[in-house]
Amino acid sequence: xxxxxxxxxxxxxxxxxxxxxxxxxxxxxxxxxxxxxxxxxxxxxxxxxxxxxxxxxxxxxxxxxxxxxxxxxxxxxxxxxxxxxxxxxxxxxxxxxxxxxxxxxxxxxxxxxxxxxxxxxxxxxxxxxxxxxxxxxxxxxxxxxxxxxxxxxxxxxxxxxxxxxxxxxxxxxxxxxxxxxxxxxxxxxxxxxxxx
Amino acid sequence: xxxxxxxxxxxxxxxxxxxxxxxxxxxxxxxxxxxxxxxxxxxxxxxxxxxxxxxxxxxxxxxxxxxxxxxxxxxxxxxxxxxxxxxxxxxxxxxxxxxxxxxxxxxxxxxxxxxxxxxxxxxxxxxxxxxxxxxxxxxxxxxxxxxxxxxxxxxxxxxxxxxxxxxxxxxxxxxxxxxxxxxxxxxxxxxxxxxxxxxxxxxxxxxxxxxxxxxxxxxxxxxxxxxxxxxxxxxxxxxxxxxxxxxxxxxxxxxxxxxxxxxxxxxxxxxxxxxxxxxx
Numbered sequence: 001x002x003x004x005x006x007x008x009x010x011x012x013x014x015x016x017x018x019x020x021x022x023x024x025x026x027x028x029x030x031x032x033x034x035x036x037x038x039x040x041x042x043x044x045x046x047x048x049x050x051x052x053x054x055x056x057x058x059x060x061x062x063x064x065x066x067x068x069x070x071x072x073x074x075x076x077x078x079x080x081x082x083x084x085x086x087x088x089x090x091x092x093x094x095x096x097x098x099x100x101x102x103x104x105x106x107x108x109x110x111x112x113x114x115x116x117x118x119x120x121x122x123x124x125x126x127x128x129x130x131x132x133x134x135x136x137x138x139x140x141x142x143x144x145x146x147x148x149x150x151x152x153x154x155x156x157x158x159x160x161x162x163x164x165x166x167x168x169x170x171x172x173x174x175x176x177x178x179x180x181x182x183x184x185x186x187x188x189x190x191x192x193x194x195x196x
Numbered sequence: 197x198x199x200x201x202x203x204x205x206x207x208x209x210x211x212x213x214x215x216x217x218x219x220x221x222x223x224x225x226x227x228x229x230x231x232x233x234x235x236x237x238x239x240x241x242x243x244x245x246x247x248x249x250x251x252x253x254x255x256x257x258x259x260x261x262x263x264x265x266x267x268x269x270x271x272x273x274x275x276x277x278x279x280x281x282x283x284x285x286x287x288x289x290x291x292x293x294x295x296x297x298x299x300x301x302x303x304x305x306x307x308x309x310x311x312x313x314x315x316x317x318x319x320x321x322x323x324x325x326x327x328x329x330x331x332x333x334x335x336x337x338x339x340x341x342x343x344x345x346x347x348x349x350x351x352x353x354x355x356x357x358x359x360x361x362x363x364x365x366x367x368x369x370x371x372x373x374x375x376x377x378x379x380x381x382x383x384x385x386x387x388x389x390x391x392x393x394x395x396x397x398x399x400x401x402x403x404x405x406x407x408x409x410x411x412x413x414x415x416x417x418x419x420x421x422x423x424x425x426x427x428x429x430x431x432x433x434x435x436x437x438x439x440x441x442x443x444x445x446x447x448x449x450x451x452x453x454x455x456x457x458x459x460x461x462x463x464x465x466x467x468x469x470x471x472x473x474x475x476x
Contacts, residue, residue, distance in 0.1 A: 188273070
């Protein structure tokens with residue numbers, strides 16, 4: 001999506017103030033809302049989810065001064081409403097399905113570049129794993145120890161050992177994995193910029 | 197998020213794009229406003245990605261999944277990252293399992309018994325010593341059994357009827373009459389020479405009844421060990437039973453022989469006793 005606007009500083013401050021009176025809390029909500037809208041655009045098969053997220057924030061920024069006075073309810077729902085309008089306006093992205101077999105998976109590198117990427121991914125994975133605490137690394141390791149049917153029983157037993165529910169365990173692992181994946185993405189991003 | 201309103205199955209349908217607009221908007225609204233709902237949806241998505249990587253999705257779901265999660269390079273990179281984490285965990289587990297196959301027994305034992313590591317080493321050492329002693333004992337028992345089996349085979353071979361008719365080199369004869377134990381008559385003496393290899397004892401049977409078979413047991417007086425001969429037969433006259441043993445079995449000392457008649461039905465008849473001295 002081609003965009004030529006950016007949120008002016010005063011609008012940005014107003015958005016934060018609208019999201020929460022506490023600026024730190026507001027900043028976290030802002031970041032999370034951006035991620036959430038990007039995900040929603042993805043779920044709706046929109047092309048350029050990041051661009052649409054920028055557009056949604058731009059549209060809100062242009063009205064935020066008025067909205068703070070008139071809109072009742074959770075401001076995040078207004079952002080979501082804008083996103084829905086964008087989804088209706090935006091054509092679905094062209095289906096470019098790629099099967100697992102065709103994906104350039106690290107386990108089957110077929111070219112020098114792919115092999116290099118696979119090595120880079122492995123390096124980033126190990127770098128980021130070192131940044132996790134021992135407990136978290138152990139939790140991830142155990143959680144993914146089994147596959148398919150065996151994993152259900154394994155995770156139930158694991159939750160019992162930890163004195164928690166399987167649901168709580170899933171959420172805990174999700175948070176650790178999200179942190180790990182973000183770290184790996186940043187690491188890969190730095191590496192690719194370094195090569196340019 | 198009201199748990200009863202969105203089931204795991206409904207979430208999976210939503211994530212695969214298989215819900216109507218109303219349900220979609222309801223779930224998406226919860227996603228942006230309800231922290232608990234958000235985490236639940238994201239963990240459901242995590243499970244879905246995992247199922248895809250394990251190739252556990254149906255063909256239709258796999259197609260829907262790839263349409264939503266594998267159509268851009270950024271999405272494919274996310275899948276690769278998740279796969280790398282799973283592969284790392286699986287690899288670590290395999291390496292740990294291979295490395296601890298020997299110690300897993302102790303691991304399970306200590307876990308089951310709640311033992312502290314400081315107690316495990318002495319217990320393991322004690323158990324190891326016990327195992328070594330048991331192996332040595334078993335080995336000696338096995339050796340003893342093997343020696344006994346070889347000795348019995350040798351006895352059986354020496355007392356085969358056709359061999360008893362032969363007179364091999366190094367054979368010496370000693371005829372024994374019953375009742376020597378009780379001091380009736382002079383005690384016979386066996387003097388072994390350097391070249392003595394086989395000793396033949398000729399046991400005189402004074403009983404009126406004769407038997408189809410005889411059983412002989414030789415004991416060294418003052419020792420608990422005994423030697424049971426294979427089934428023996430009387431000579432043609434029925435009054436002498438011959439038996440042969442290797443000379444090396446007989447060491448210096450007094451020996452006692454018990455000879456019993458054995459009926460055709462296995463019943464045991466009267467017993468005669470003999471005694472002799474080994475010297476030389």
